[in-house]
Amino acid sequence: MSAGGPRILVVEDDPHLAAGVIENxxxxxxxxxxxxxxEQALASLPGTSCALVVLDVMLPGIDGFAxxxxxxxxxxxxxxxxxxxxxxxxxxxxxxxxxxxDYLAKPFHLQExxxxxxxxxxxxxxxxxxxxxxxxxxxxxGGNEVDFRAFRARSWNxxxxxxxxxxxxILKVLAEHGGEIVSREDLLEKVWGxxxxxxxxxxxxxxxxxxxxxERDPADPKHFLTVWGxxxxxxxxxxx
Amino acid sequence: MKSTRVFQLTTLALVLxxxxxxxxxxxxxxSYARESVAAAxxxxxxxxxxxxxxxDAGTAPERVQALLxxxxxxxxRAALAPAVDAALANEEAGRQRQYAWEGSFFLVAxxxxxxxxxxxxRAEQRVLEEQDSFLALVSHQFKTxxxxxxxxxxxxxxxxxxxxxxxxxxxxxxxDLARMELMVTQILESARLERGRAHFRPEALQLAAxxxxxxxxxxxxxxxxxxxxxxxxxxxxxxxxxxLALDVVVRNVLENALAALAPVxxxxxxxxxxxxxxxxxxxxxxxxxxxxxxxGARLFEKFTRLHPxxxxxxxxxxxxxxxxxxxxxxxxxxxxxxxxxxRGARFVLxxxxxxxxxx
Numbered sequence: 227m228s229a230g231g232p233r234i235l236v237v238e239d240d241p242h243l244a245a246g247v248i249e250n251x252x253x254x255x256x257x258x259x260x261x262x263x264x265e266q267a268l269a270s271l272p273g274t275s276c277a278l279v280v281l282d283v284m285l286p287g288i289d290g291f292a293x294x295x296x297x298x299x300x301x302x303x304x305x306x307x308x309x310x311x312x313x314x315x316x317x318x319x320x321x322x323x324x325x326x327x328d329y330l331a332k333p334f335h336l337q338e339x340x341x342x343x344x345x346x347x348x349x350x351x352x353x354x355x356x357x358x359x360x361x362x363x364x365x366x367x368g369g370n371e372v373d374f375r376a377f378r379a380r381s382w383n384x385x386x387x388x389x390x391x392x393x394x395x396i397l398k399v400l401a402e403h404g405g406e407i408v409s410r411e412d413l414l415e416k417v418w419g420x421x422x423x424x425x426x427x428x429x430x431x432x433x434x435x436x437x438x439x440x441e442r443d444p445a446d447p448k449h450f451l452t453v454w455g456x457x458x459x460x461x462x463x464x465x466x
Numbered sequence: 467m468k469s470t471r472v473f474q475l476t477t478l479a480l481v482l483x484x485x486x487x488x489x490x491x492x493x494x495x496x497s498y499a500r501e502s503v504a505a506a507x508x509x510x511x512x513x514x515x516x517x518x519x520x521x522d523a524g525t526a527p528e529r530v531q532a533l534l535x536x537x538x539x540x541x542x543r544a545a546l547a548p549a550v551d552a553a554l555a556n557e558e559a560g561r562q563r564q565y566a567w568e569g570s571f572f573l574v575a576x577x578x579x580x581x582x583x584x585x586x587x588r589a590e591q592r593v594l595e596e597q598d599s600f601l602a603l604v605s606h607q608f609k610t611x612x613x614x615x616x617x618x619x620x621x622x623x624x625x626x627x628x629x630x631x632x633x634x635x636x637x638x639x640x641x642d643l644a645r646m647e648l649m650v651t652q653i654l655e656s657a658r659l660e661r662g663r664a665h666f667r668p669e670a671l672q673l674a675a676x677x678x679x680x681x682x683x684x685x686x687x688x689x690x691x692x693x694x695x696x697x698x699x700x701x702x703x704x705x706x707x708x709x710l711a712l713d714v715v716v717r718n719v720l721e722n723a724l725a726a727l728a729p730v731x732x733x734x735x736x737x738x739x740x741x742x743x744x745x746x747x748x749x750x751x752x753x754x755x756x757x758x759x760x761x762g763a764r765l766f767e768k769f770t771r772l773h774p775x776x777x778x779x780x781x782x783x784x785x786x787x788x789x790x791x792x793x794x795x796x797x798x799x800x801x802x803x804x805x806x807x808x809r810g811a812r813f814v815l816x817x818x819x820x821x822x823x824x825x
Binding site: 240242243245246247249250253309311332333334335336337 | 616618
């Protein structure tokens, strides 16, 4: 962490709004840089260690969704908080599908913005703190090997896998509580923060994806076990 | 709007029922005609058989012929007269033809009805969709200054900044409010233009006077933005336009030039005019940010904004759209060109010259 605190990139084409957001984030102790459009954002991100991108959706040129998708395709897992004037559920889903972490509709409350920024950075810090020693950076189970720092894995059949940040975080949460039951709500809160997704079904979908990646028979999981009505349990050594 | 739609749909349903009805009537009439002719033939066949029976029973052929005139009696044999047979065939063919023509006529007429109604329905649907997207865009345009306003207010409330910071925030809020007010005005203007309900009353107007009026309004702003506006227009030049429309068009083009200059920091706007055939051309040249050639066509579309952040200007994306619509109403034209980003731009407006203008 540098002297200015975690770095945040604010991508917003409206100068007033950008100035307001930047000043407030600086007042909270973050180190903030700004970009006025998507191209500028994509050009400024590589090579810097950003803790968060606050990204407006309606940008001149390429829109925010496309910027986020491009980042993810480049293997950049920096968390993204979307700011948008369109707050309907379809748009929310689009934002999250493009790889976003959170979504705030304009006009928003300053306190809520700061709260969400804090929550995203806290989740990221937690993830990094539990993945930064040699012992915690790598997880081996059932012939699979997961590298949490590189968001990469090699599964039991030798296939190499690129993990999304969310997949890696879910796996991390489950592994941290190895053998214990983790509720869907706990997973939601740890990985997304509460009110981003409309339902805990999302968690189920991510578990299905993890099973497909790492279980020999995803229909008969040995590592990612469902505890009916409660949540999930991760068994490193396999079980049923 | 809704009751028209119900009316149209009901009419469409009635027309469709009529199509079925006409189809059935056609089918029924044609088979009835066939059946009638067949019945007549059966009757004639019976008469022929009766005539033959009479002949066979020894009745004199003359007597048989007199009794049954439609039957031809010759050489002890009775047969249907060829003329009668031909008349029957003719009758059948004639009726079939008549029904085919009448039926097709009705079906074509009903088909046209359906096409007209379907077209009206489709047009209405398009209008509804356009209104939807217009509303979506308008509300989006509003939310940004609203968000900025809310953010500034909440910053004031949360942080109680020193007076000079508070001053900056207050100025920002006032600018946001001014931006929203401008938006309301322009949205109302463009909504009126959209429906073609602008009352456009062209008259001969002195171009130089109209331009200098607008320049005077913008002078203060131009000075603080360190922009020099120069204008040289022959006072003889008169154009045919609605006075209000001329004012709006010139203002919007000059506002756009100021916006293009804001990111540059300072610069110039040069206005000139000339008579060109039956038109008068006004040229507005700025040394602002310019635009990529590919964006030239998009400039005059609704909600196109090519001046992104960094500038202190807040466009609504409606200004140049309004210019284009007003120039269309004035039977004039507008175009823009730029040698590229950062290389200034040139807007050309052309109106029909007024008749009484001296060369």
